Each structure stands twice: as structure tokens, then as C-alpha cells.
Amino acid sequence: MPTRAPLGADIVVIGGGPAGLHAAFYAAWRGLSVRVLEARSEPGGQLTALYPDKTVYDVPGVPQVRAGELVAALLRQLSPLDVELHTSEVARTLKPDGASGWVVETSQARYVAGAVILAAGMGALLPREVRIPGAAAHPDVRTDLPEPGEFGGRTVLVVGGVPQAARAALELAAAGAAVTLTHRRVGFRGDPQTLSSLETERRAGRVRVLAPATLQRLTPTGAELTADEQLIHVPADTVFVLNGYLPDLSPLLPWPLAWDGEYVPDGPGGRTALPGVYVVGDLARSGGDFKLLSVAFAQAAIAANHAARHVRPELKVRPGHSSERGGYPAKKA
Ligand SMILES: Cc1cc2nc3c(=O)[nH]c(=O)nc-3n(C[C@H](O)[C@H](O)[C@H](O)COP(=O)(O)OP(=O)(O)OC[C@H]3O[C@@H](n4cnc5c(N)ncnc54)[C@H](O)[C@@H]3O)c2cc1C
Known part of the structure; x- marks a missing residue:
């Protein structure tokens, strides 16, 4: 049981796979602070754990890319932003925190956030x-x-x-x-x-x-x-x-998310049954038979912007066009 003071952020993302990394990007792009919790010792989800050497052909605008390289590019996109990656940490409990939103506990630490984005895919990818x-x-x-x-x-x-x-x-x-x-x-x-x-x-x-x-x-x-x-x-x-690695959803299954088998049902904007908790990627029911990177990225963009507005009601849900922003937002000190 962690004893340190809780670590705060606007948004905690559970899962450092492609959906979690892109959700982190969009939330931080809107100017929020983000912590990503990843069970493995490296981010990337299925791409780095299961097929880092394989070539992917169906990422929009990228004719072909090795899965490991795609993850490296997702991480480069995060580096100018206010995103902290916490690897080798399995999220085990989710509890409401009256003033701040939610508390997520791992074996190492407690994280307090205004919103939580679940991007846990098939579960924590743990070594066989x-x-x-x-x-x-x-x-x-x-x-x-x-x-x-x-x-x-x-x-x-x-x-x-x-x-x-x-x-x-x-x-x-x-x-x-x-x-x-x-x-x-x-x-x-x-x-x-x-x-x-x-x-x-x-x-x-x-x-x-x-x-x-x-x-x-x-x-x-x-x-x-x-x-x-x-x-x-x-x-x-x-x-x-x-x-290799096997997925383990068991830490999340007791969470009151109205589970549909191994999926978390998602409403508009990626909302779950819990206010301020969103779901994206392979874990989200709406993806159904389309467990694809392009679907995960789209869900991540939508949910992150809804989560941003949930935490900061003064923000619009619509992010606007990045091409009109002229650069990355400044990192908080
Ligand atoms: C062999 C193979 C080839 C594929 N090829 C393609 C392809 O060519 N094109 C395509 O579009 N899609 C492809 N896919 C599918 C694609 O990889 C998935 O749709 C995508 O990885 C889903 O992303 P995600 O972030 O939702 O989940 P994941 O990639 O599964 O990432 C979830 C992450 O969350 C972490 N996690 C889970 N539970 C916890 C917890 N409690 N605490 C902390 N961390 C946790 C996991 O360790 C994992 O790193 C392929 C999949 C496989 C297996």
C-alpha cells in the first residue's frame, strides 16, 4: 500500500498503449497536465509487447511503419508536452475523491486527477x-x-x-x-x-x-x-x-464500470458509467470488431477533449485545428 502523498494531475490515463498515448497528447495539447500509468516497463501496448518488428500499413497518412517506430513517434509527439509516463505500475483501484475527482492507486503510488481515461486495451501486458x-x-x-x-x-x-x-x-x-x-x-x-x-x-x-x-x-x-x-x-x-506477454484485466474487473465481458460500455464522448471516467481503444465497447489503431486514435482524440472540458469547464469541447495554433502549448513549470 503506497504511503507517499498522492501525485496530482488534471488527467490520469491508465494504459500507455497507442490509445493512451494519443489521449495523453490531446489532453496535454489542450494545456492540461497528464500522468500515464503503464504496467509494462516500456510504453507502446500491444505494439511494443507483441509485434514491435511487424510493419503496419493502415495508420492514416503513414503508408508503412514498423510498430516499434510508430510508438517512438507517438512518444516524440508527447515530449514537448506536460505528460509524465509512469512505467511498471499496475493501476489497481479507482475511488471517487470528493474535491478532486478520482484517486487511482497502484502498488507504488496514489494519483489524484479530475478525470481518468481508461486505455487498458486487453489488460495489463504482463510477462509470461x-x-x-x-x-x-x-x-x-x-x-x-x-x-x-x-x-x-x-x-x-x-x-x-x-x-x-x-x-x-x-x-x-x-x-x-x-x-x-x-x-x-x-x-x-x-x-x-x-x-x-x-x-x-x-x-x-x-x-x-x-x-x-x-x-x-x-x-x-x-x-x-x-x-x-x-x-x-x-x-x-x-x-x-x-x-512474451499475456493480458491481465483482473485488476480492473472489480471497478464499477458496467462491464460487458472484457469491454467497458462507452457513451458519447467516451463516457463510462462513472462521471469523469472515459474509455478508449480496444477496451471500449463501441470499437467492437474494429480493434484498430485508427479507431483507437479517433476515440482517444474525442474522449481526451471531453475529459479536458470535464476538468476545466471553461474550455470548449472542440479543440480547434492544430494547424492554426502555431506551436505546442508551454509546459507548466
Ligand atoms: C499481432 C498484432 C498485430 C496488429 N496489427 C495491427 C495493424 O496492422 N493495424 C491496426 O490498426 N491494428 C493492429 N493491431 C491492433 C492494435 O495493436 C490495437 O488495436 C491497439 O494496440 C489498441 O490500443 P490500446 O491502446 O487500446 O490497447 P493496448 O495496445 O493493448 O495498450 C494497453 C496498455 O495498457 C496497459 N494496461 C492495461 N491494464 C493496466 C493497468 N491496470 N495498469 C497499468 N497499465 C495497464 C497494458 O500493459 C498496455 O500497455 C494488431 C494487434 C496485434 C496483437
């Missing part, structure tokens, strides 16, 4: 459980992307074929770790540049790649793998098991 024999015996097994700088000089094993695994291996090697990357299949997923760098580092002997290989068990000092019918002991101070 580690199911490897001997995992409990190893002192340092992790399931999420590392802060590579912390691992310089350490011996590290990265397990997995997802794009995050290839990227983590390269970042850890660049930070001075002795890295082995292993996967049960021969190929790794990743954008072409990452895969080409991985091949360069492998050839140069700066990243050891064991694939295809079968991870038999973790031991207190590393792991035992079989490759080419040979048993290989790989020493490892730290083991990263990067096997």
Missing part, C-alpha cells in the same frame, strides 16, 4: 510465468526487459525468440555483459536492423548464440542446454526469460 525446471534454484531469474547498464561485467543468459530477446541481448552486450542468447528454434524475431546487428555481434564473438537449443534446466550457477545432442553448461549470474 517462468516454467523451467530448476528456476527456483537460480538466484536471479527475470522476466522483463532489463536496464542494460546494471549488468555490465555480469554473465547473462537471455532465453527467448521474441523481438525483446534479440534486443536485450544486444543492449546487454553493449553495456559490457557477457551474453548468451538461446532459443528453441533456429531463428529470432526482430526488425531487420536488430537481426543484422545480432549476426554481426555473433560473428565477432561478442554475443554467443545457441539456437536451436533446448533449455533443460536452470542450476544455481546458470543453465543446462542441449544443442547438437551435446549437453552444454552455460554459466549465468542473471537469466532473462523473455517469452
Whole structure:
């Protein structure tokens, strides 16, 4: 239970996927302060967790873009604005706060805001459980992307074929770790540049790649793998098991949002059953069969402007045209 004083903002956005990031943009563009709470250690939602290496062709005005690059662009668009991103925080409770609107509590902090925008998609994208024999015996097994700088000089094993695994291996090697990357299949997923760098580092002997290989068990000092019918002991101070992410809606389901299965029903402007609480993106019932970025962005723009007016009744709902504004609003001190 967090004990620190609550952190205040005009608007709290729950979920740092594309819908949440664009909602944050629009609310901050209207001059409001915004905090985005994201369960994962990096923003981007499904785009960075599930398909950062894939090319998307149906974002309006962008003929083709890799999902990871689209997220980088969404973040660049936020950087001049009054938006704070809080990663590795799962929103767990939502309670009314008489004077201010709503209080959202995570395991780390309490956030008070005049309005809340729910952009939680399919749920918190949390790493899959580690199911490897001997995992409990190893002192340092992790399931999420590392802060590579912390691992310089350490011996590290990265397990997995997802794009995050290839990227983590390269970042850890660049930070001075002795890295082995292993996967049960021969190929790794990743954008072409990452895969080409991985091949360069492998050839140069700066990243050891064991694939295809079968991870038999973790031991207190590393792991035992079989490759080419040979048993290989790989020493490892730290083991990263990067096997992708599974959505978890359970923290939000007790919230009184008149749920329709895994959807939150939304009225005009993205309103939910709770005053001052809005819903956008894949979580919103109105999207239905159209779980698409273009739909999420449109819902985000509409709900953020309604939320802005809810918090600041002196504002018009209509944002006007950005092309007539001549620049970003100044950040508050
Ligand atoms: C493989 C794949 C390919 C796709 N390709 C396309 C495509 O080509 N074109 C297209 O238009 N769409 C595509 N989509 C769909 C698109 O990615 C989604 O419609 C979009 O990501 C929805 O955005 P969102 O922000 O609503 O949800 P999400 O992207 O799911 O983001 C929600 C975020 O909220 C966080 N969160 C959830 N609960 C909490 C909590 N309690 N506390 C804190 N954080 C929380 C999650 O961790 C997540 O980061 C694809 C989807 C997949 C899986």
C-alpha cells in the first residue's frame, strides 16, 4: 500500500498503449497536465509487447511503419508536452475523491486527477510465468526487459525468440555483459536492423548464440542446454526469460464500470458509467470488431477533449485545428 502523498494531475490515463498515448497528447495539447500509468516497463501496448518488428500499413497518412517506430513517434509527439509516463505500475483501484475527482492507486503510488481515461486495451501486458525446471534454484531469474547498464561485467543468459530477446541481448552486450542468447528454434524475431546487428555481434564473438537449443534446466550457477545432442553448461549470474506477454484485466474487473465481458460500455464522448471516467481503444465497447489503431486514435482524440472540458469547464469541447495554433502549448513549470 503506497504511503507517499498522492501525485496530482488534471488527467490520469491508465494504459500507455497507442490509445493512451494519443489521449495523453490531446489532453496535454489542450494545456492540461497528464500522468500515464503503464504496467509494462516500456510504453507502446500491444505494439511494443507483441509485434514491435511487424510493419503496419493502415495508420492514416503513414503508408508503412514498423510498430516499434510508430510508438517512438507517438512518444516524440508527447515530449514537448506536460505528460509524465509512469512505467511498471499496475493501476489497481479507482475511488471517487470528493474535491478532486478520482484517486487511482497502484502498488507504488496514489494519483489524484479530475478525470481518468481508461486505455487498458486487453489488460495489463504482463510477462509470461517462468516454467523451467530448476528456476527456483537460480538466484536471479527475470522476466522483463532489463536496464542494460546494471549488468555490465555480469554473465547473462537471455532465453527467448521474441523481438525483446534479440534486443536485450544486444543492449546487454553493449553495456559490457557477457551474453548468451538461446532459443528453441533456429531463428529470432526482430526488425531487420536488430537481426543484422545480432549476426554481426555473433560473428565477432561478442554475443554467443545457441539456437536451436533446448533449455533443460536452470542450476544455481546458470543453465543446462542441449544443442547438437551435446549437453552444454552455460554459466549465468542473471537469466532473462523473455517469452512474451499475456493480458491481465483482473485488476480492473472489480471497478464499477458496467462491464460487458472484457469491454467497458462507452457513451458519447467516451463516457463510462462513472462521471469523469472515459474509455478508449480496444477496451471500449463501441470499437467492437474494429480493434484498430485508427479507431483507437479517433476515440482517444474525442474522449481526451471531453475529459479536458470535464476538468476545466471553461474550455470548449472542440479543440480547434492544430494547424492554426502555431506551436505546442508551454509546459507548466
Ligand atoms: C499481432 C498484432 C498485430 C496488429 N496489427 C495491427 C495493424 O496492422 N493495424 C491496426 O490498426 N491494428 C493492429 N493491431 C491492433 C492494435 O495493436 C490495437 O488495436 C491497439 O494496440 C489498441 O490500443 P490500446 O491502446 O487500446 O490497447 P493496448 O495496445 O493493448 O495498450 C494497453 C496498455 O495498457 C496497459 N494496461 C492495461 N491494464 C493496466 C493497468 N491496470 N495498469 C497499468 N497499465 C495497464 C497494458 O500493459 C498496455 O500497455 C494488431 C494487434 C496485434 C496483437
